[in-house]
Amino acid sequence: MAVKDYDIRDLDLAEMGRGRIDWAAQEMPVLRQIAERFAREKPLEGVRIAACLHVTTETANLVRALKAGGAQVALCASNPLSTQDDVAASLVVHDEIPVYAIKGEDTKTYYAHLEATLAHEPHFTMDDGCDLVSLIHKERRGLLPNIFGGTEETTTGVIRLRAMAADGVLSYPVIAVNDAQTKHMFDNRYGTGQSTLDAIIRATNVLLAGKTVVVAGYGWCGRGVASRARGMGAHVVVTEVNPLKALEATMDGYVVMPMLEAARIGDIFITVTGNINVLDAQHFAVMKDGAILCNSGHFNVEINIPALETAAREKRVGRPFIEQYTVEGGRSINLLAEGRLVNLAAAEGHPSAVMDMSFANQALSVEYMLKERGRLEVGVHPVPEAIDQEIARLKLEAMGVRIDRLTPEQERYLASWQEGT
Template identity: 70%
Template sequence: MRRIAWAEQEMPVLRQLRERFSKERPLEGIKMSACLHVTAETANLMRALQAGGADIVLAASNPLSTQDDVAAALVQYDEIPVYAIKGEDNATYYNHLKAALDHAPHITMDDGADLVSAVLKDRRELLPNLIGSTEETTTGVIRLRAMANQGVLEFPVIAVNDSQTKHLFDNRYGTGQSTLDGIIRATNVLIAGKTVVVAGYGWCSKGIAMRAHGLGANVIVTEIDSIKALEAAMDGFRVMPMVDAARIGDIFITATGDIHVLDGEDFAAMKDGAIVCNSGHFNVEIDIPALEKMAVEKKQPRQFIDQYVMADGRRINLLGEGRLINLASAEGHPSAVMDQSFANQALASEYLLTNKGKLENKVYALPVEVDQEIARLKLAAMGISIDILTEAQVTYLNSWEEGT
């Protein structure tokens, strides 16, 4: 409970929403199943939803992301069922998802679209009572848009990740800081002077590159999108194909949402002692089966490090089993940035209920007004004021007659 309370201090927007929810009870009578990283920040979201009247259960969205003490506290003090154990195997992970869906939810809350996928594939009996879902992460939104495009999505989903108060801050500042935190905790290596290769240049990768550079690293970015590659180059980073970067990198970080971003060709080119890790949602970005096949020996020099010894004696160090390094060996995003993300989640749940029966089976973003309100509350909590347009300025911006 002390860790949950400590996190809440840095979550003023969610705290205000919890206070409103406790008075208005907008989620009264609603069953919710959440599949999220079980952290102190998530605990505060669960408590806010419960204050709003929701009957909620929680499962982990990654086998290594659970903070066991937080899970236990939610069960003991808040009577919220939690299906999560740090280090659980795949079979246990999917059994926990099944248990969360046995709750027969009206709303699901996802971080990676696993609950939605399970409903559509295996639990179709839940569809008649399902109002909709909310999605936290980029990878999940990609999967959900694929479902919508193929016509298999059978209920509306709110893409929380599309909110500017989420991806511009959580993805960039949260992932940037927590990824480097995870690498340092797992390895205790000095980042300064190292060549850090960042795969991708979306918002998460931008944050990682920025923070690695801030710690003194020489940063290389690899990309498949010419516009993002150009942006990385103009931000001052070297840009090149991964196979070229593999020869000179010391630390490799993937954050693309795709498979085999690092593969056998890259492992064959890496120098002795290379560190590889992933900050994307699923553990598919690093081709671990290829690494296993190439290695003649596997060691564990430290917790969260699997060291693969190649036939020529080179050692490649895989962190956190290729899973989210910021949660595998660290504590995930700082509370201050999750405040905005989880405020979006809470309001997305309320939005689904308010608009029940009005939304199509599509992926939606929250209205801009909701985004602006979250930003306004955050600024107020930080003691920051901004300018307000005068009537003359509003008139000018809405007219076309006045020019030079």
């Protein structure tokens, strides 16, 4: 590494990080197969990638795979609280990857790290929340002529990208990795479901059985959180603004009601909407003493923290990752992880087995966009179905699961229209 190619907490954590990265790799067989092929074929030779992702053991395995394919990768954190400092150290020491990420970094440092990553003059961006793409289009437009594509990992980021495209400001094609079926059906549902509850339990040590858990939003993430909370014995209430999703939650057996009603009965509140002020001043005013609030959406705006600060008479740290606010009537409201992604701030994020598929989509999407360079229109593109299907096939193969194949007769029948009743 030539430049001041890292800004991390402590290089001495590298050995611990390498062990944890290797442990995660055992649960990521699809990405491992891709990395082995990349090492043989070098399809990304000479491509510079700027990646703004959660710096976790799973991300480390993605970065290793990209480097095996010949890419030069610079990595920064996509959230100030999600970095695993030992992983960052290992990537710098053992893999010679430029990393700019420190768990708990302030906002100024966070954006300085984005800038440091962009200083590597990428050909390709890999984003988790669209902060990198947004910064390029607002302040680093001189980089645009050399950028041929990007990928986006999150629902929130895809929403921002589509808004940019609608406004006519997006300047290069981006693949919405989040929308791949092997991503949102598994990562968002099973990954967010398990890791969110894991984080709540780690941070609070509360018993979920018998508690009323309010899940705000019934997208793929909300489905996963609600399912896992019910599996732990909680009474689950869902709040929604979309009538179709509210109907689905009702048919799935959950109680559905407006948040103002749910605020009066909830013990634990989990936001997964991607929108602002889902929990607001009027909700804080009627919550029970001891209510626990957390967010598993990408940005820390779903809970109106300034309104909570205004309502508070006192604030103290109850435990690590818990800020306890005393409000009117002496009630306490407990905010986890500063309202940021609780599953990454207070736990370790998604299990490696689901990130295996998400990051396989990332790696293969980079390869695809390089092959299609100059042919893809500016805009937000889906992951090609062939990539989605191949990842599912490889995952099943790694799990030892076999499935049927259509016979020639069945294929002919499905392709025809002549036969009827």
